[in-house]
Amino acid sequence: MVAHADRPAAAVIAAQLRSAGSVAPLRHTMTLLGLLFLWLIFFRCCPPVLLSGLGVALIAASITGLIVDRRRNASDRAPEPADLRRHAVGALMSGLVWSACMAMVGRSGSADGLVALWTLISCVMVCSAISYAPVPLSATAFLLPCIAGLGSLFRAPHHLPVQALASAYAAALLIGCFIYARIFSRQHAARAELQEKGEVVSLLLREYEQGGSDWLWQTDAARRISGVSPRFADMLGMAPEVLEGMPLIQLLAGRAWESGRFAAGLHGVADHLKRRESFSNLVLPVEVGGQWRWWALSASPRHDEGGAFLGFRGVGSDVTEQRESADKIAQLARFDPLTGLPNRSHLREALDRALEETRGYVPGCAFLMIDLDRFKSINDTLGHQIGDKLLGQVARRLRQICGRGEFCSRIGGDEFAVVISHVTNADVIARLSNRIIEALSQPYQVDQHVLHIGASVGSAQSPADGVGAEALTRSADLALYRAKAEGGGVHCAYEPQLHAEAEERRLLELALREALEKDELSVLYQPVVDADEGTIVGFEALVRWAHPQMGAVSPAKFIPVAEEARLIAPIGEWVLRTACHEAATWPDDVRVAVNVSAEQLAHPSFVTAVVSALAQSGLPAQRLELEVTESVFMRDDTGALAVLDQLQALGVHLSLDDFGTGYSSLGYLSRTRFDTIKIDRSFVIGASKNVQESKAIIRAVVTLAESLGMATTAEGVETQAELELVRTLGCHKVQGYYFGRPMAAADAAALFSAPLRVAG
Missing domain, CATH: 3.30.70.270 (Reverse transcriptase/Diguanylate cyclase domain)
Incomplete structure (x- = not known):
């Protein structure tokens, strides 16, 4: 079997042998006529044995050539270069016989006989050249012995010009055979290549039609379906003979043909067909078997060699799945x-x-x-x-x-x-x-x-x-x-003021971001006093902000902004470090309390920040108290409890601030052991006004704290009466303006020169 890449060469060989075979009868006829001519002209001067031998040799050469051609034609295999060589062997045998004829007969003949023999040889060479021209190897194999035989035919010295002319004549025939063979080979090679490409295209089209999702379609000049492909008919669920001759637009319009309400895509196809211009991937809905499908059509106009319009030929594909996917994507996008x-x-x-x-x-x-x-x-x-x-x-x-x-x-x-x-x-x-x-x-x-x-x-x-x-x-x-x-x-x-408030918050946030860098923040300390002894047991660290233009900004105003802007963590850490540094200079039995936000507890590096603040200041962990509110647990119960456990393991004291104002869940108290529970000022004010509910809440909190081994601190004590009341209700520590407003660190240190005692 010939490889795919050798198919054009095999086709050229086949064409050469086929062309030579078609002219072979002329060569064989000329051989018989030449043999008869030899007997008629030279039977008197040449021995009959010689003429008979030449005749037998010529007939044997012709029969050999016929047998080789028949065997080759009977074979199913593709032609090979070896077939050309076999064909050339037959031509060589004929050429050698005619060369021997010139040598033997020319030696016996007269001058007229030489002319007659040359005339015969020239006719034989012309016929053979015509016959062997498509196969240059065979033409060479025949003509070269003939050219060599001319030397024995014109061997006399005065025959040299004739010999030269005869040799030139034979060489011209051989050159002519080469030129013809070259043109012949090129033409048939190109034809074979085109044929092969056509077969490949046809094969691809068949595979495209049979196995692909697309199909081919075409129309005539009147825009009617012609040459219906099986795939196109299958897509429409109709027989090809039914589709043949139907108007394309009517076929695509379906039931809408009667009403004239066509889809936009069909209008586009109709316009391109009318203007006889190419179009590509025009998508339109087509009703097939009662269901709507989406087709994409492409086509180009066809013209004959004279430029006359023949119709359109194009390709179509069913893009329903792609269209539905695109619709789903659009749905997700909206x-x-x-x-x-x-x-x-x-x-x-x-x-x-x-x-x-x-x-x-x-x-x-x-x-x-x-x-x-x-x-x-x-x-x-x-x-x-x-x-x-x-x-x-x-x-x-x-x-x-x-x-x-x-x-x-x-x-x-x-x-x-x-x-x-x-x-x-x-x-x-x-x-x-x-x-x-x-x-x-x-x-x-x-x-x-x-x-x-x-x-x-x-x-x-x-x-x-x-x-x-x-x-x-x-x-x-x-x-x-x-x-x-x-x-x-x-x-x-x-309301319009909402915009002003938002702008104020924005400006406040911008200023707050610069406050730490410009050292505008400060820490004040409010005393926490033992209710019975009247001595200072600690201070609560409170952050304050003094802006150069806005003046003193209330914590109630800037703390919410800091929490929203995620600035509470860096501010809280700065307050923690500052408070630890100041408290390190106080007596060993005085603690400092620092408020901690939910965002600080949620940060993975908070425990590290506490350890660092204690180490740098030299403050023992037992003298630091961190105050948290119930909102911490509402954000992340498990995470907050884990952080608090780590802090307690360090020796840091914990205080639950504003207990009673939020969810007041006992679950937090049972799972985390706080050292102190702080009672909100609102209950202190209510109790001082003899509100029984406030008194009951304070008693309940004190009882609960004592049962759990915790202390209680009453916030917002401002009068002697409030002090006596909370002390009567059992609170252990008190905090408020009665004992002092928030003060600078130097003022707080000065209080230790003389112990502060509660009057009465």
Whole structure:
């Protein structure tokens, strides 16, 4: 079998042998006529034995050539170069016989006989050259012996010019054979290569039609289907003979052909066909078997050699799956995958559209931002899977609440938003907000859990609160911030002062970031006194800020800003290091208390920071007391407890601040042993006004602390009466203005020159 790369060469060899074989009868006929000519002209001067021998040799050479050709033609194998060599052997035998004829007969003949013999030889050479021309090896094998025989035919000295002319004549025939063979080989090699390429293309087209997802189609000049491919017919579920001759546009339009309501893609195909111009990947819907599919069509016009338009030929493919995937991607790009609600980008489009539609109207549209209350604690305690299911139920309730003209969306996390396209009056916003709060605050059943959350809503309306999407969103966000600051579960509408307050917070944050670097912060110390002895047992370190332009900034103002801006951790660490350094100069039995935020406890390096502050200051761990509130445990119960355990292991004292004002969970007291429980000033004031509930709470806290081996500190004691009251109720330590306001470190150190005692 011939290798794929040798197929053009084999085709050329086959063409050479086939062409030579087609002219072989002429050569054989000329051989017989030449033999007869020899007998007629030379039977008187040449021995019959010689003529008979030449005749037998010529006939044997011809028969040998015929046998070789027949065997080759009968074989199924592809032609090989060896076949050319066998063919040349036959030509060589014929050439040698005619060369011997010239040598033997020419020696016996007269001058007229030489002319006659040369005439015969020249005719034989011409016929053989014509016959062997496609095969240069055979032409050479025949003509070279003939040229050599001319020397014996014209051997007389006066025959030299004739011999030269005859040799030139034979050489010219040989050169002509070479030139013809070269042209012949090139033509047939090119034809074989084109044929091979055509076969490859046909094979690829068949594979493309049979195994691919695409198909070929074509039309005639009248835009009717022609030459229907089997794959095209299969895609339409119709027989090829039924499709033949149908108008392409009518076929693609389906039932829409009667109504004329065509898809945009079909209009595009029709326009290109009408203008006779190429098109590529035009996507259009096609109804196949009662189902809609998406096809992509490409085609180019066909023309004949004269330039006449013949129609279109193109390729089609079913892109339904790709189209559905693209639609799903577009769905994901515009909708939240968890809740199915429109996402932030889709919400922006709806808000932009509402603003455009209501431009020039007062009021215009409204924007509501919704934040879920207490959702984070559910995520932290029950896991994100329960939280995700809860968000899904929240989304369903929002869909039920929002009616026509109201667009609800999930912004992200536990935040949602609603666009009211047209607002008739402000009551519409308030009523919808209250309905949302009421609906989202109802209990939820998620798996085996009954969950309770709430919702806070901030609203803004155009054009009063913003004429663009960014401004309106900003205003609603500020209103939501106010709603959350008020404790949640309420609706707040935007007010101009909210922007001023937000700007103030922003400027305050910028100034606070520079406060540490510019040494604007300071630490003051408020005494903590033993209720019975009246001696100072410690100080609480309190941070203060004096701004060059704003003056003294209240901690109630800048501490929340520091917590929001994530500045509380560096400020808290600075206060810790400063307090430890100052306390190291106090008497050995005086402690310093430092407040610790939830963010500080959540930081992995907090324990390291405490150890470093103690080591650098030289303060023993037993003289440091860290005050925490219950909010620490609400953020991360397990993590906070682990950090507190590590601090206790160092010897640091722990104090639970503001106990009774929060959740007052006994679980924290049972799992973490605090050294002190601080009673909030609000209970001290209530008890001094003879509020029985406040007195009962103080007694309960003192009893609880004593049973657990903890001390109690009453905060905010400002009068002698309050002091006597808390001492009567059993508090161990007191703190407040009655004993001194927060003071500088030097003033605190000066108090130890004379012990402070409680009057009475």
